[in-house]
Amino acid sequence: MSEYARTPPPTLADVAERAGVSRQTVSNAVNNPDLLRAETLARVQDAIQALGYRPNRAARHLRTRASQLIGLRMSPAQEFTANAAMDRFVHALVEESREAGYHVLLFSGGPGKPETTAADLVRGYDELLSSTAVDAFIVTDTYLGNPQTRWLSERRAPFVAFGRPWADPDATHRWVDVDGAAGVALATQHLVDRGHERIAWLGWSETSFIAADRQAGWERVVAASGRPTDGLAVCVVDTVDAGRDASAALLDGAAPTAIVCASDTLAVGVLHTLAQRGLHPGRDVAVVGFDDSQVAQVVPHGLTSVRQPLEQVALELVRALESLLAREPYDGSGVLLSPTLAVRGSSG
Amino acid sequence: MSEYARTPPPTLADVAERAGVSRQTVSNAVNNPDLLRAETLARVQDAIQALGYRPNRAARHLRTRASQLIGLRMSPAQEFTANAAMDRFVHALVEESREAGYHVLLFSGGPGKPETTAADLVRGYDELLSSTAVDAFIVTDTYLGNPQTRWLSERRAPFVAFGRPWADPDATHRWVDVDGAAGVALATQHLVDRGHERIAWLGWSETSFIAADRQAGWERVVAASGRPTDGLAVCVVDTVDAGRDASAALLDGAAPTAIVCASDTLAVGVLHTLAQRGLHPGRDVAVVGFDDSQVAQVVPHGLTSVRQPLEQVALELVRALESLLAREPYDGSGVLLSPTLAVRGSSG
DNA sequence: ATGAAAGCGCTAACAC
């Protein structure tokens, strides 16, 4: 392989010499152009252009103590569930970060194993933090009373969370979240509007705040519309098989005409059951999922699903981050965004 | 919000003072421990431990001209297709990079628009390169004779490609790729072994090397087994609808008993057709996809699919990168990995 | 085996 990167990139000094000014003036031309006389500025910019000068990030970082890097931990990939949302989110975050002048630095948790100890979880953060590699973190998996946010808070590490501090109402960090209850309410209301009388809930059995939150959205709308809830709520683990079995039992028992699910995974399980029984989703039984995964888009006739506004989440997270790093005052209230409903064939 | 990061992280000097040695000795303790007397080393390490010292990356980067960062461009998310592969790949890459002492820096192409000009495409690379933000790039979307690899080569920028230099056999850069033909051959042979006599190919109409490569895998095995190919190859755009329509026409015409598809997207289209006609995938007509996406795993009875060894790809890429950055000689031969077949219900 | 000096490229603080 031939040599690469033969010529070292030009520095401030190179530009200064070419433009016939001091290094500081070049620095000002880049960072505070207003300070320069128009004529000088033009001359410096010409030199910058001609040399293809770009400030060395390491040097700038060392001096300003800002790396312009945002740390994001990749949680271990989950094969079966819809982590497509994560993918969409990362894209949106990279895009928003870029516009704010940041790049996203990916890191992984502890050693390879899927789920590790709290200490392992925190190691990646610790390392990046104490080596001043990133300016701040975006913390995503805050579902349980997970240790990361608490640990980061204690270390006074700058971070913004995607997810409410469910377990810790005293938490003072900035956060952005999607209103799951509102999303499910939207889905349920959609089914009410389409004339469904018996609308079931197929949710998660694990006792998480998110699970409870989503179920509450269903309960609120069904109750408000004077429809029954008795025997119409079933909670299982988040797998296709569990969704299939639970929906079969539901149809045999409470006989709903519509089923709202806590996830697309469960909804796919429902679709399996319907297919087995020769029932048509949307015509015979309406089904709504949550996450608007690829599966929802690709299934025959499509699966109606609650879609998180991840682009907006990314935008708000970056905004919160900028505010945090600028040490602006913070009133303690997070940002709660409303999802939308992607209506497809499975709901009529 | 309370102050964060009150105490600046300890520096070499802090450790040196505490250990009663010079800064240089601490640096050696970190980077060349062999140079120290055992007793001194232990004392320094104690101090490092006690202070929680971690070398400042910016300072080290500035001095050594190595950021320990690998740049990866996120291509705009494609909603409908199975870019789940990308997700899996990024995970694997982050993990492998970590083990090699690198972090992954994500950046996006030009401005928001889905597909931009060649200049835009290259801007992100240029910026990171001339600001010495990353040590090297991993280039992923090398399908067409895309401008990135050529541009990077011309700039003598260090990079490794995921994907062969199809259009440019003279390219001298290092690359890792998955043998698509071998994957499809594997799938086809699987169908031959299960006794299928009329095995169709549902591929991509766009004239890309990858499309041709995959189709060649089918042709090779079908021909070698003495089975017919006439009228059994159809090429369309990579969408579910196209797959549905094309498979309907295939079944009406050439009447295959098995269909090998260039993508899971097309395979899902085939499944739609089968469902419409009341045919059972695997029992009546066998279907095989490509990419082992979430959809393949979640569809009723499962979709047999060719699975790319992305973890291994990531490993080889990082290896190639290390070799490149170490300026080791390179013999010009890339690394070609074989996919595996995830067998599920759709093929029997 | 350990220490002193120099400097990577940049910007903050001050002088002119």
Added chain:
DNA sequence: GTGTTAGCGCTTTCAT
């Protein structure tokens, strides 16, 4: 407006 000085935290070179 522009130039000068100093130093961010580290490693490389050379002296001891």
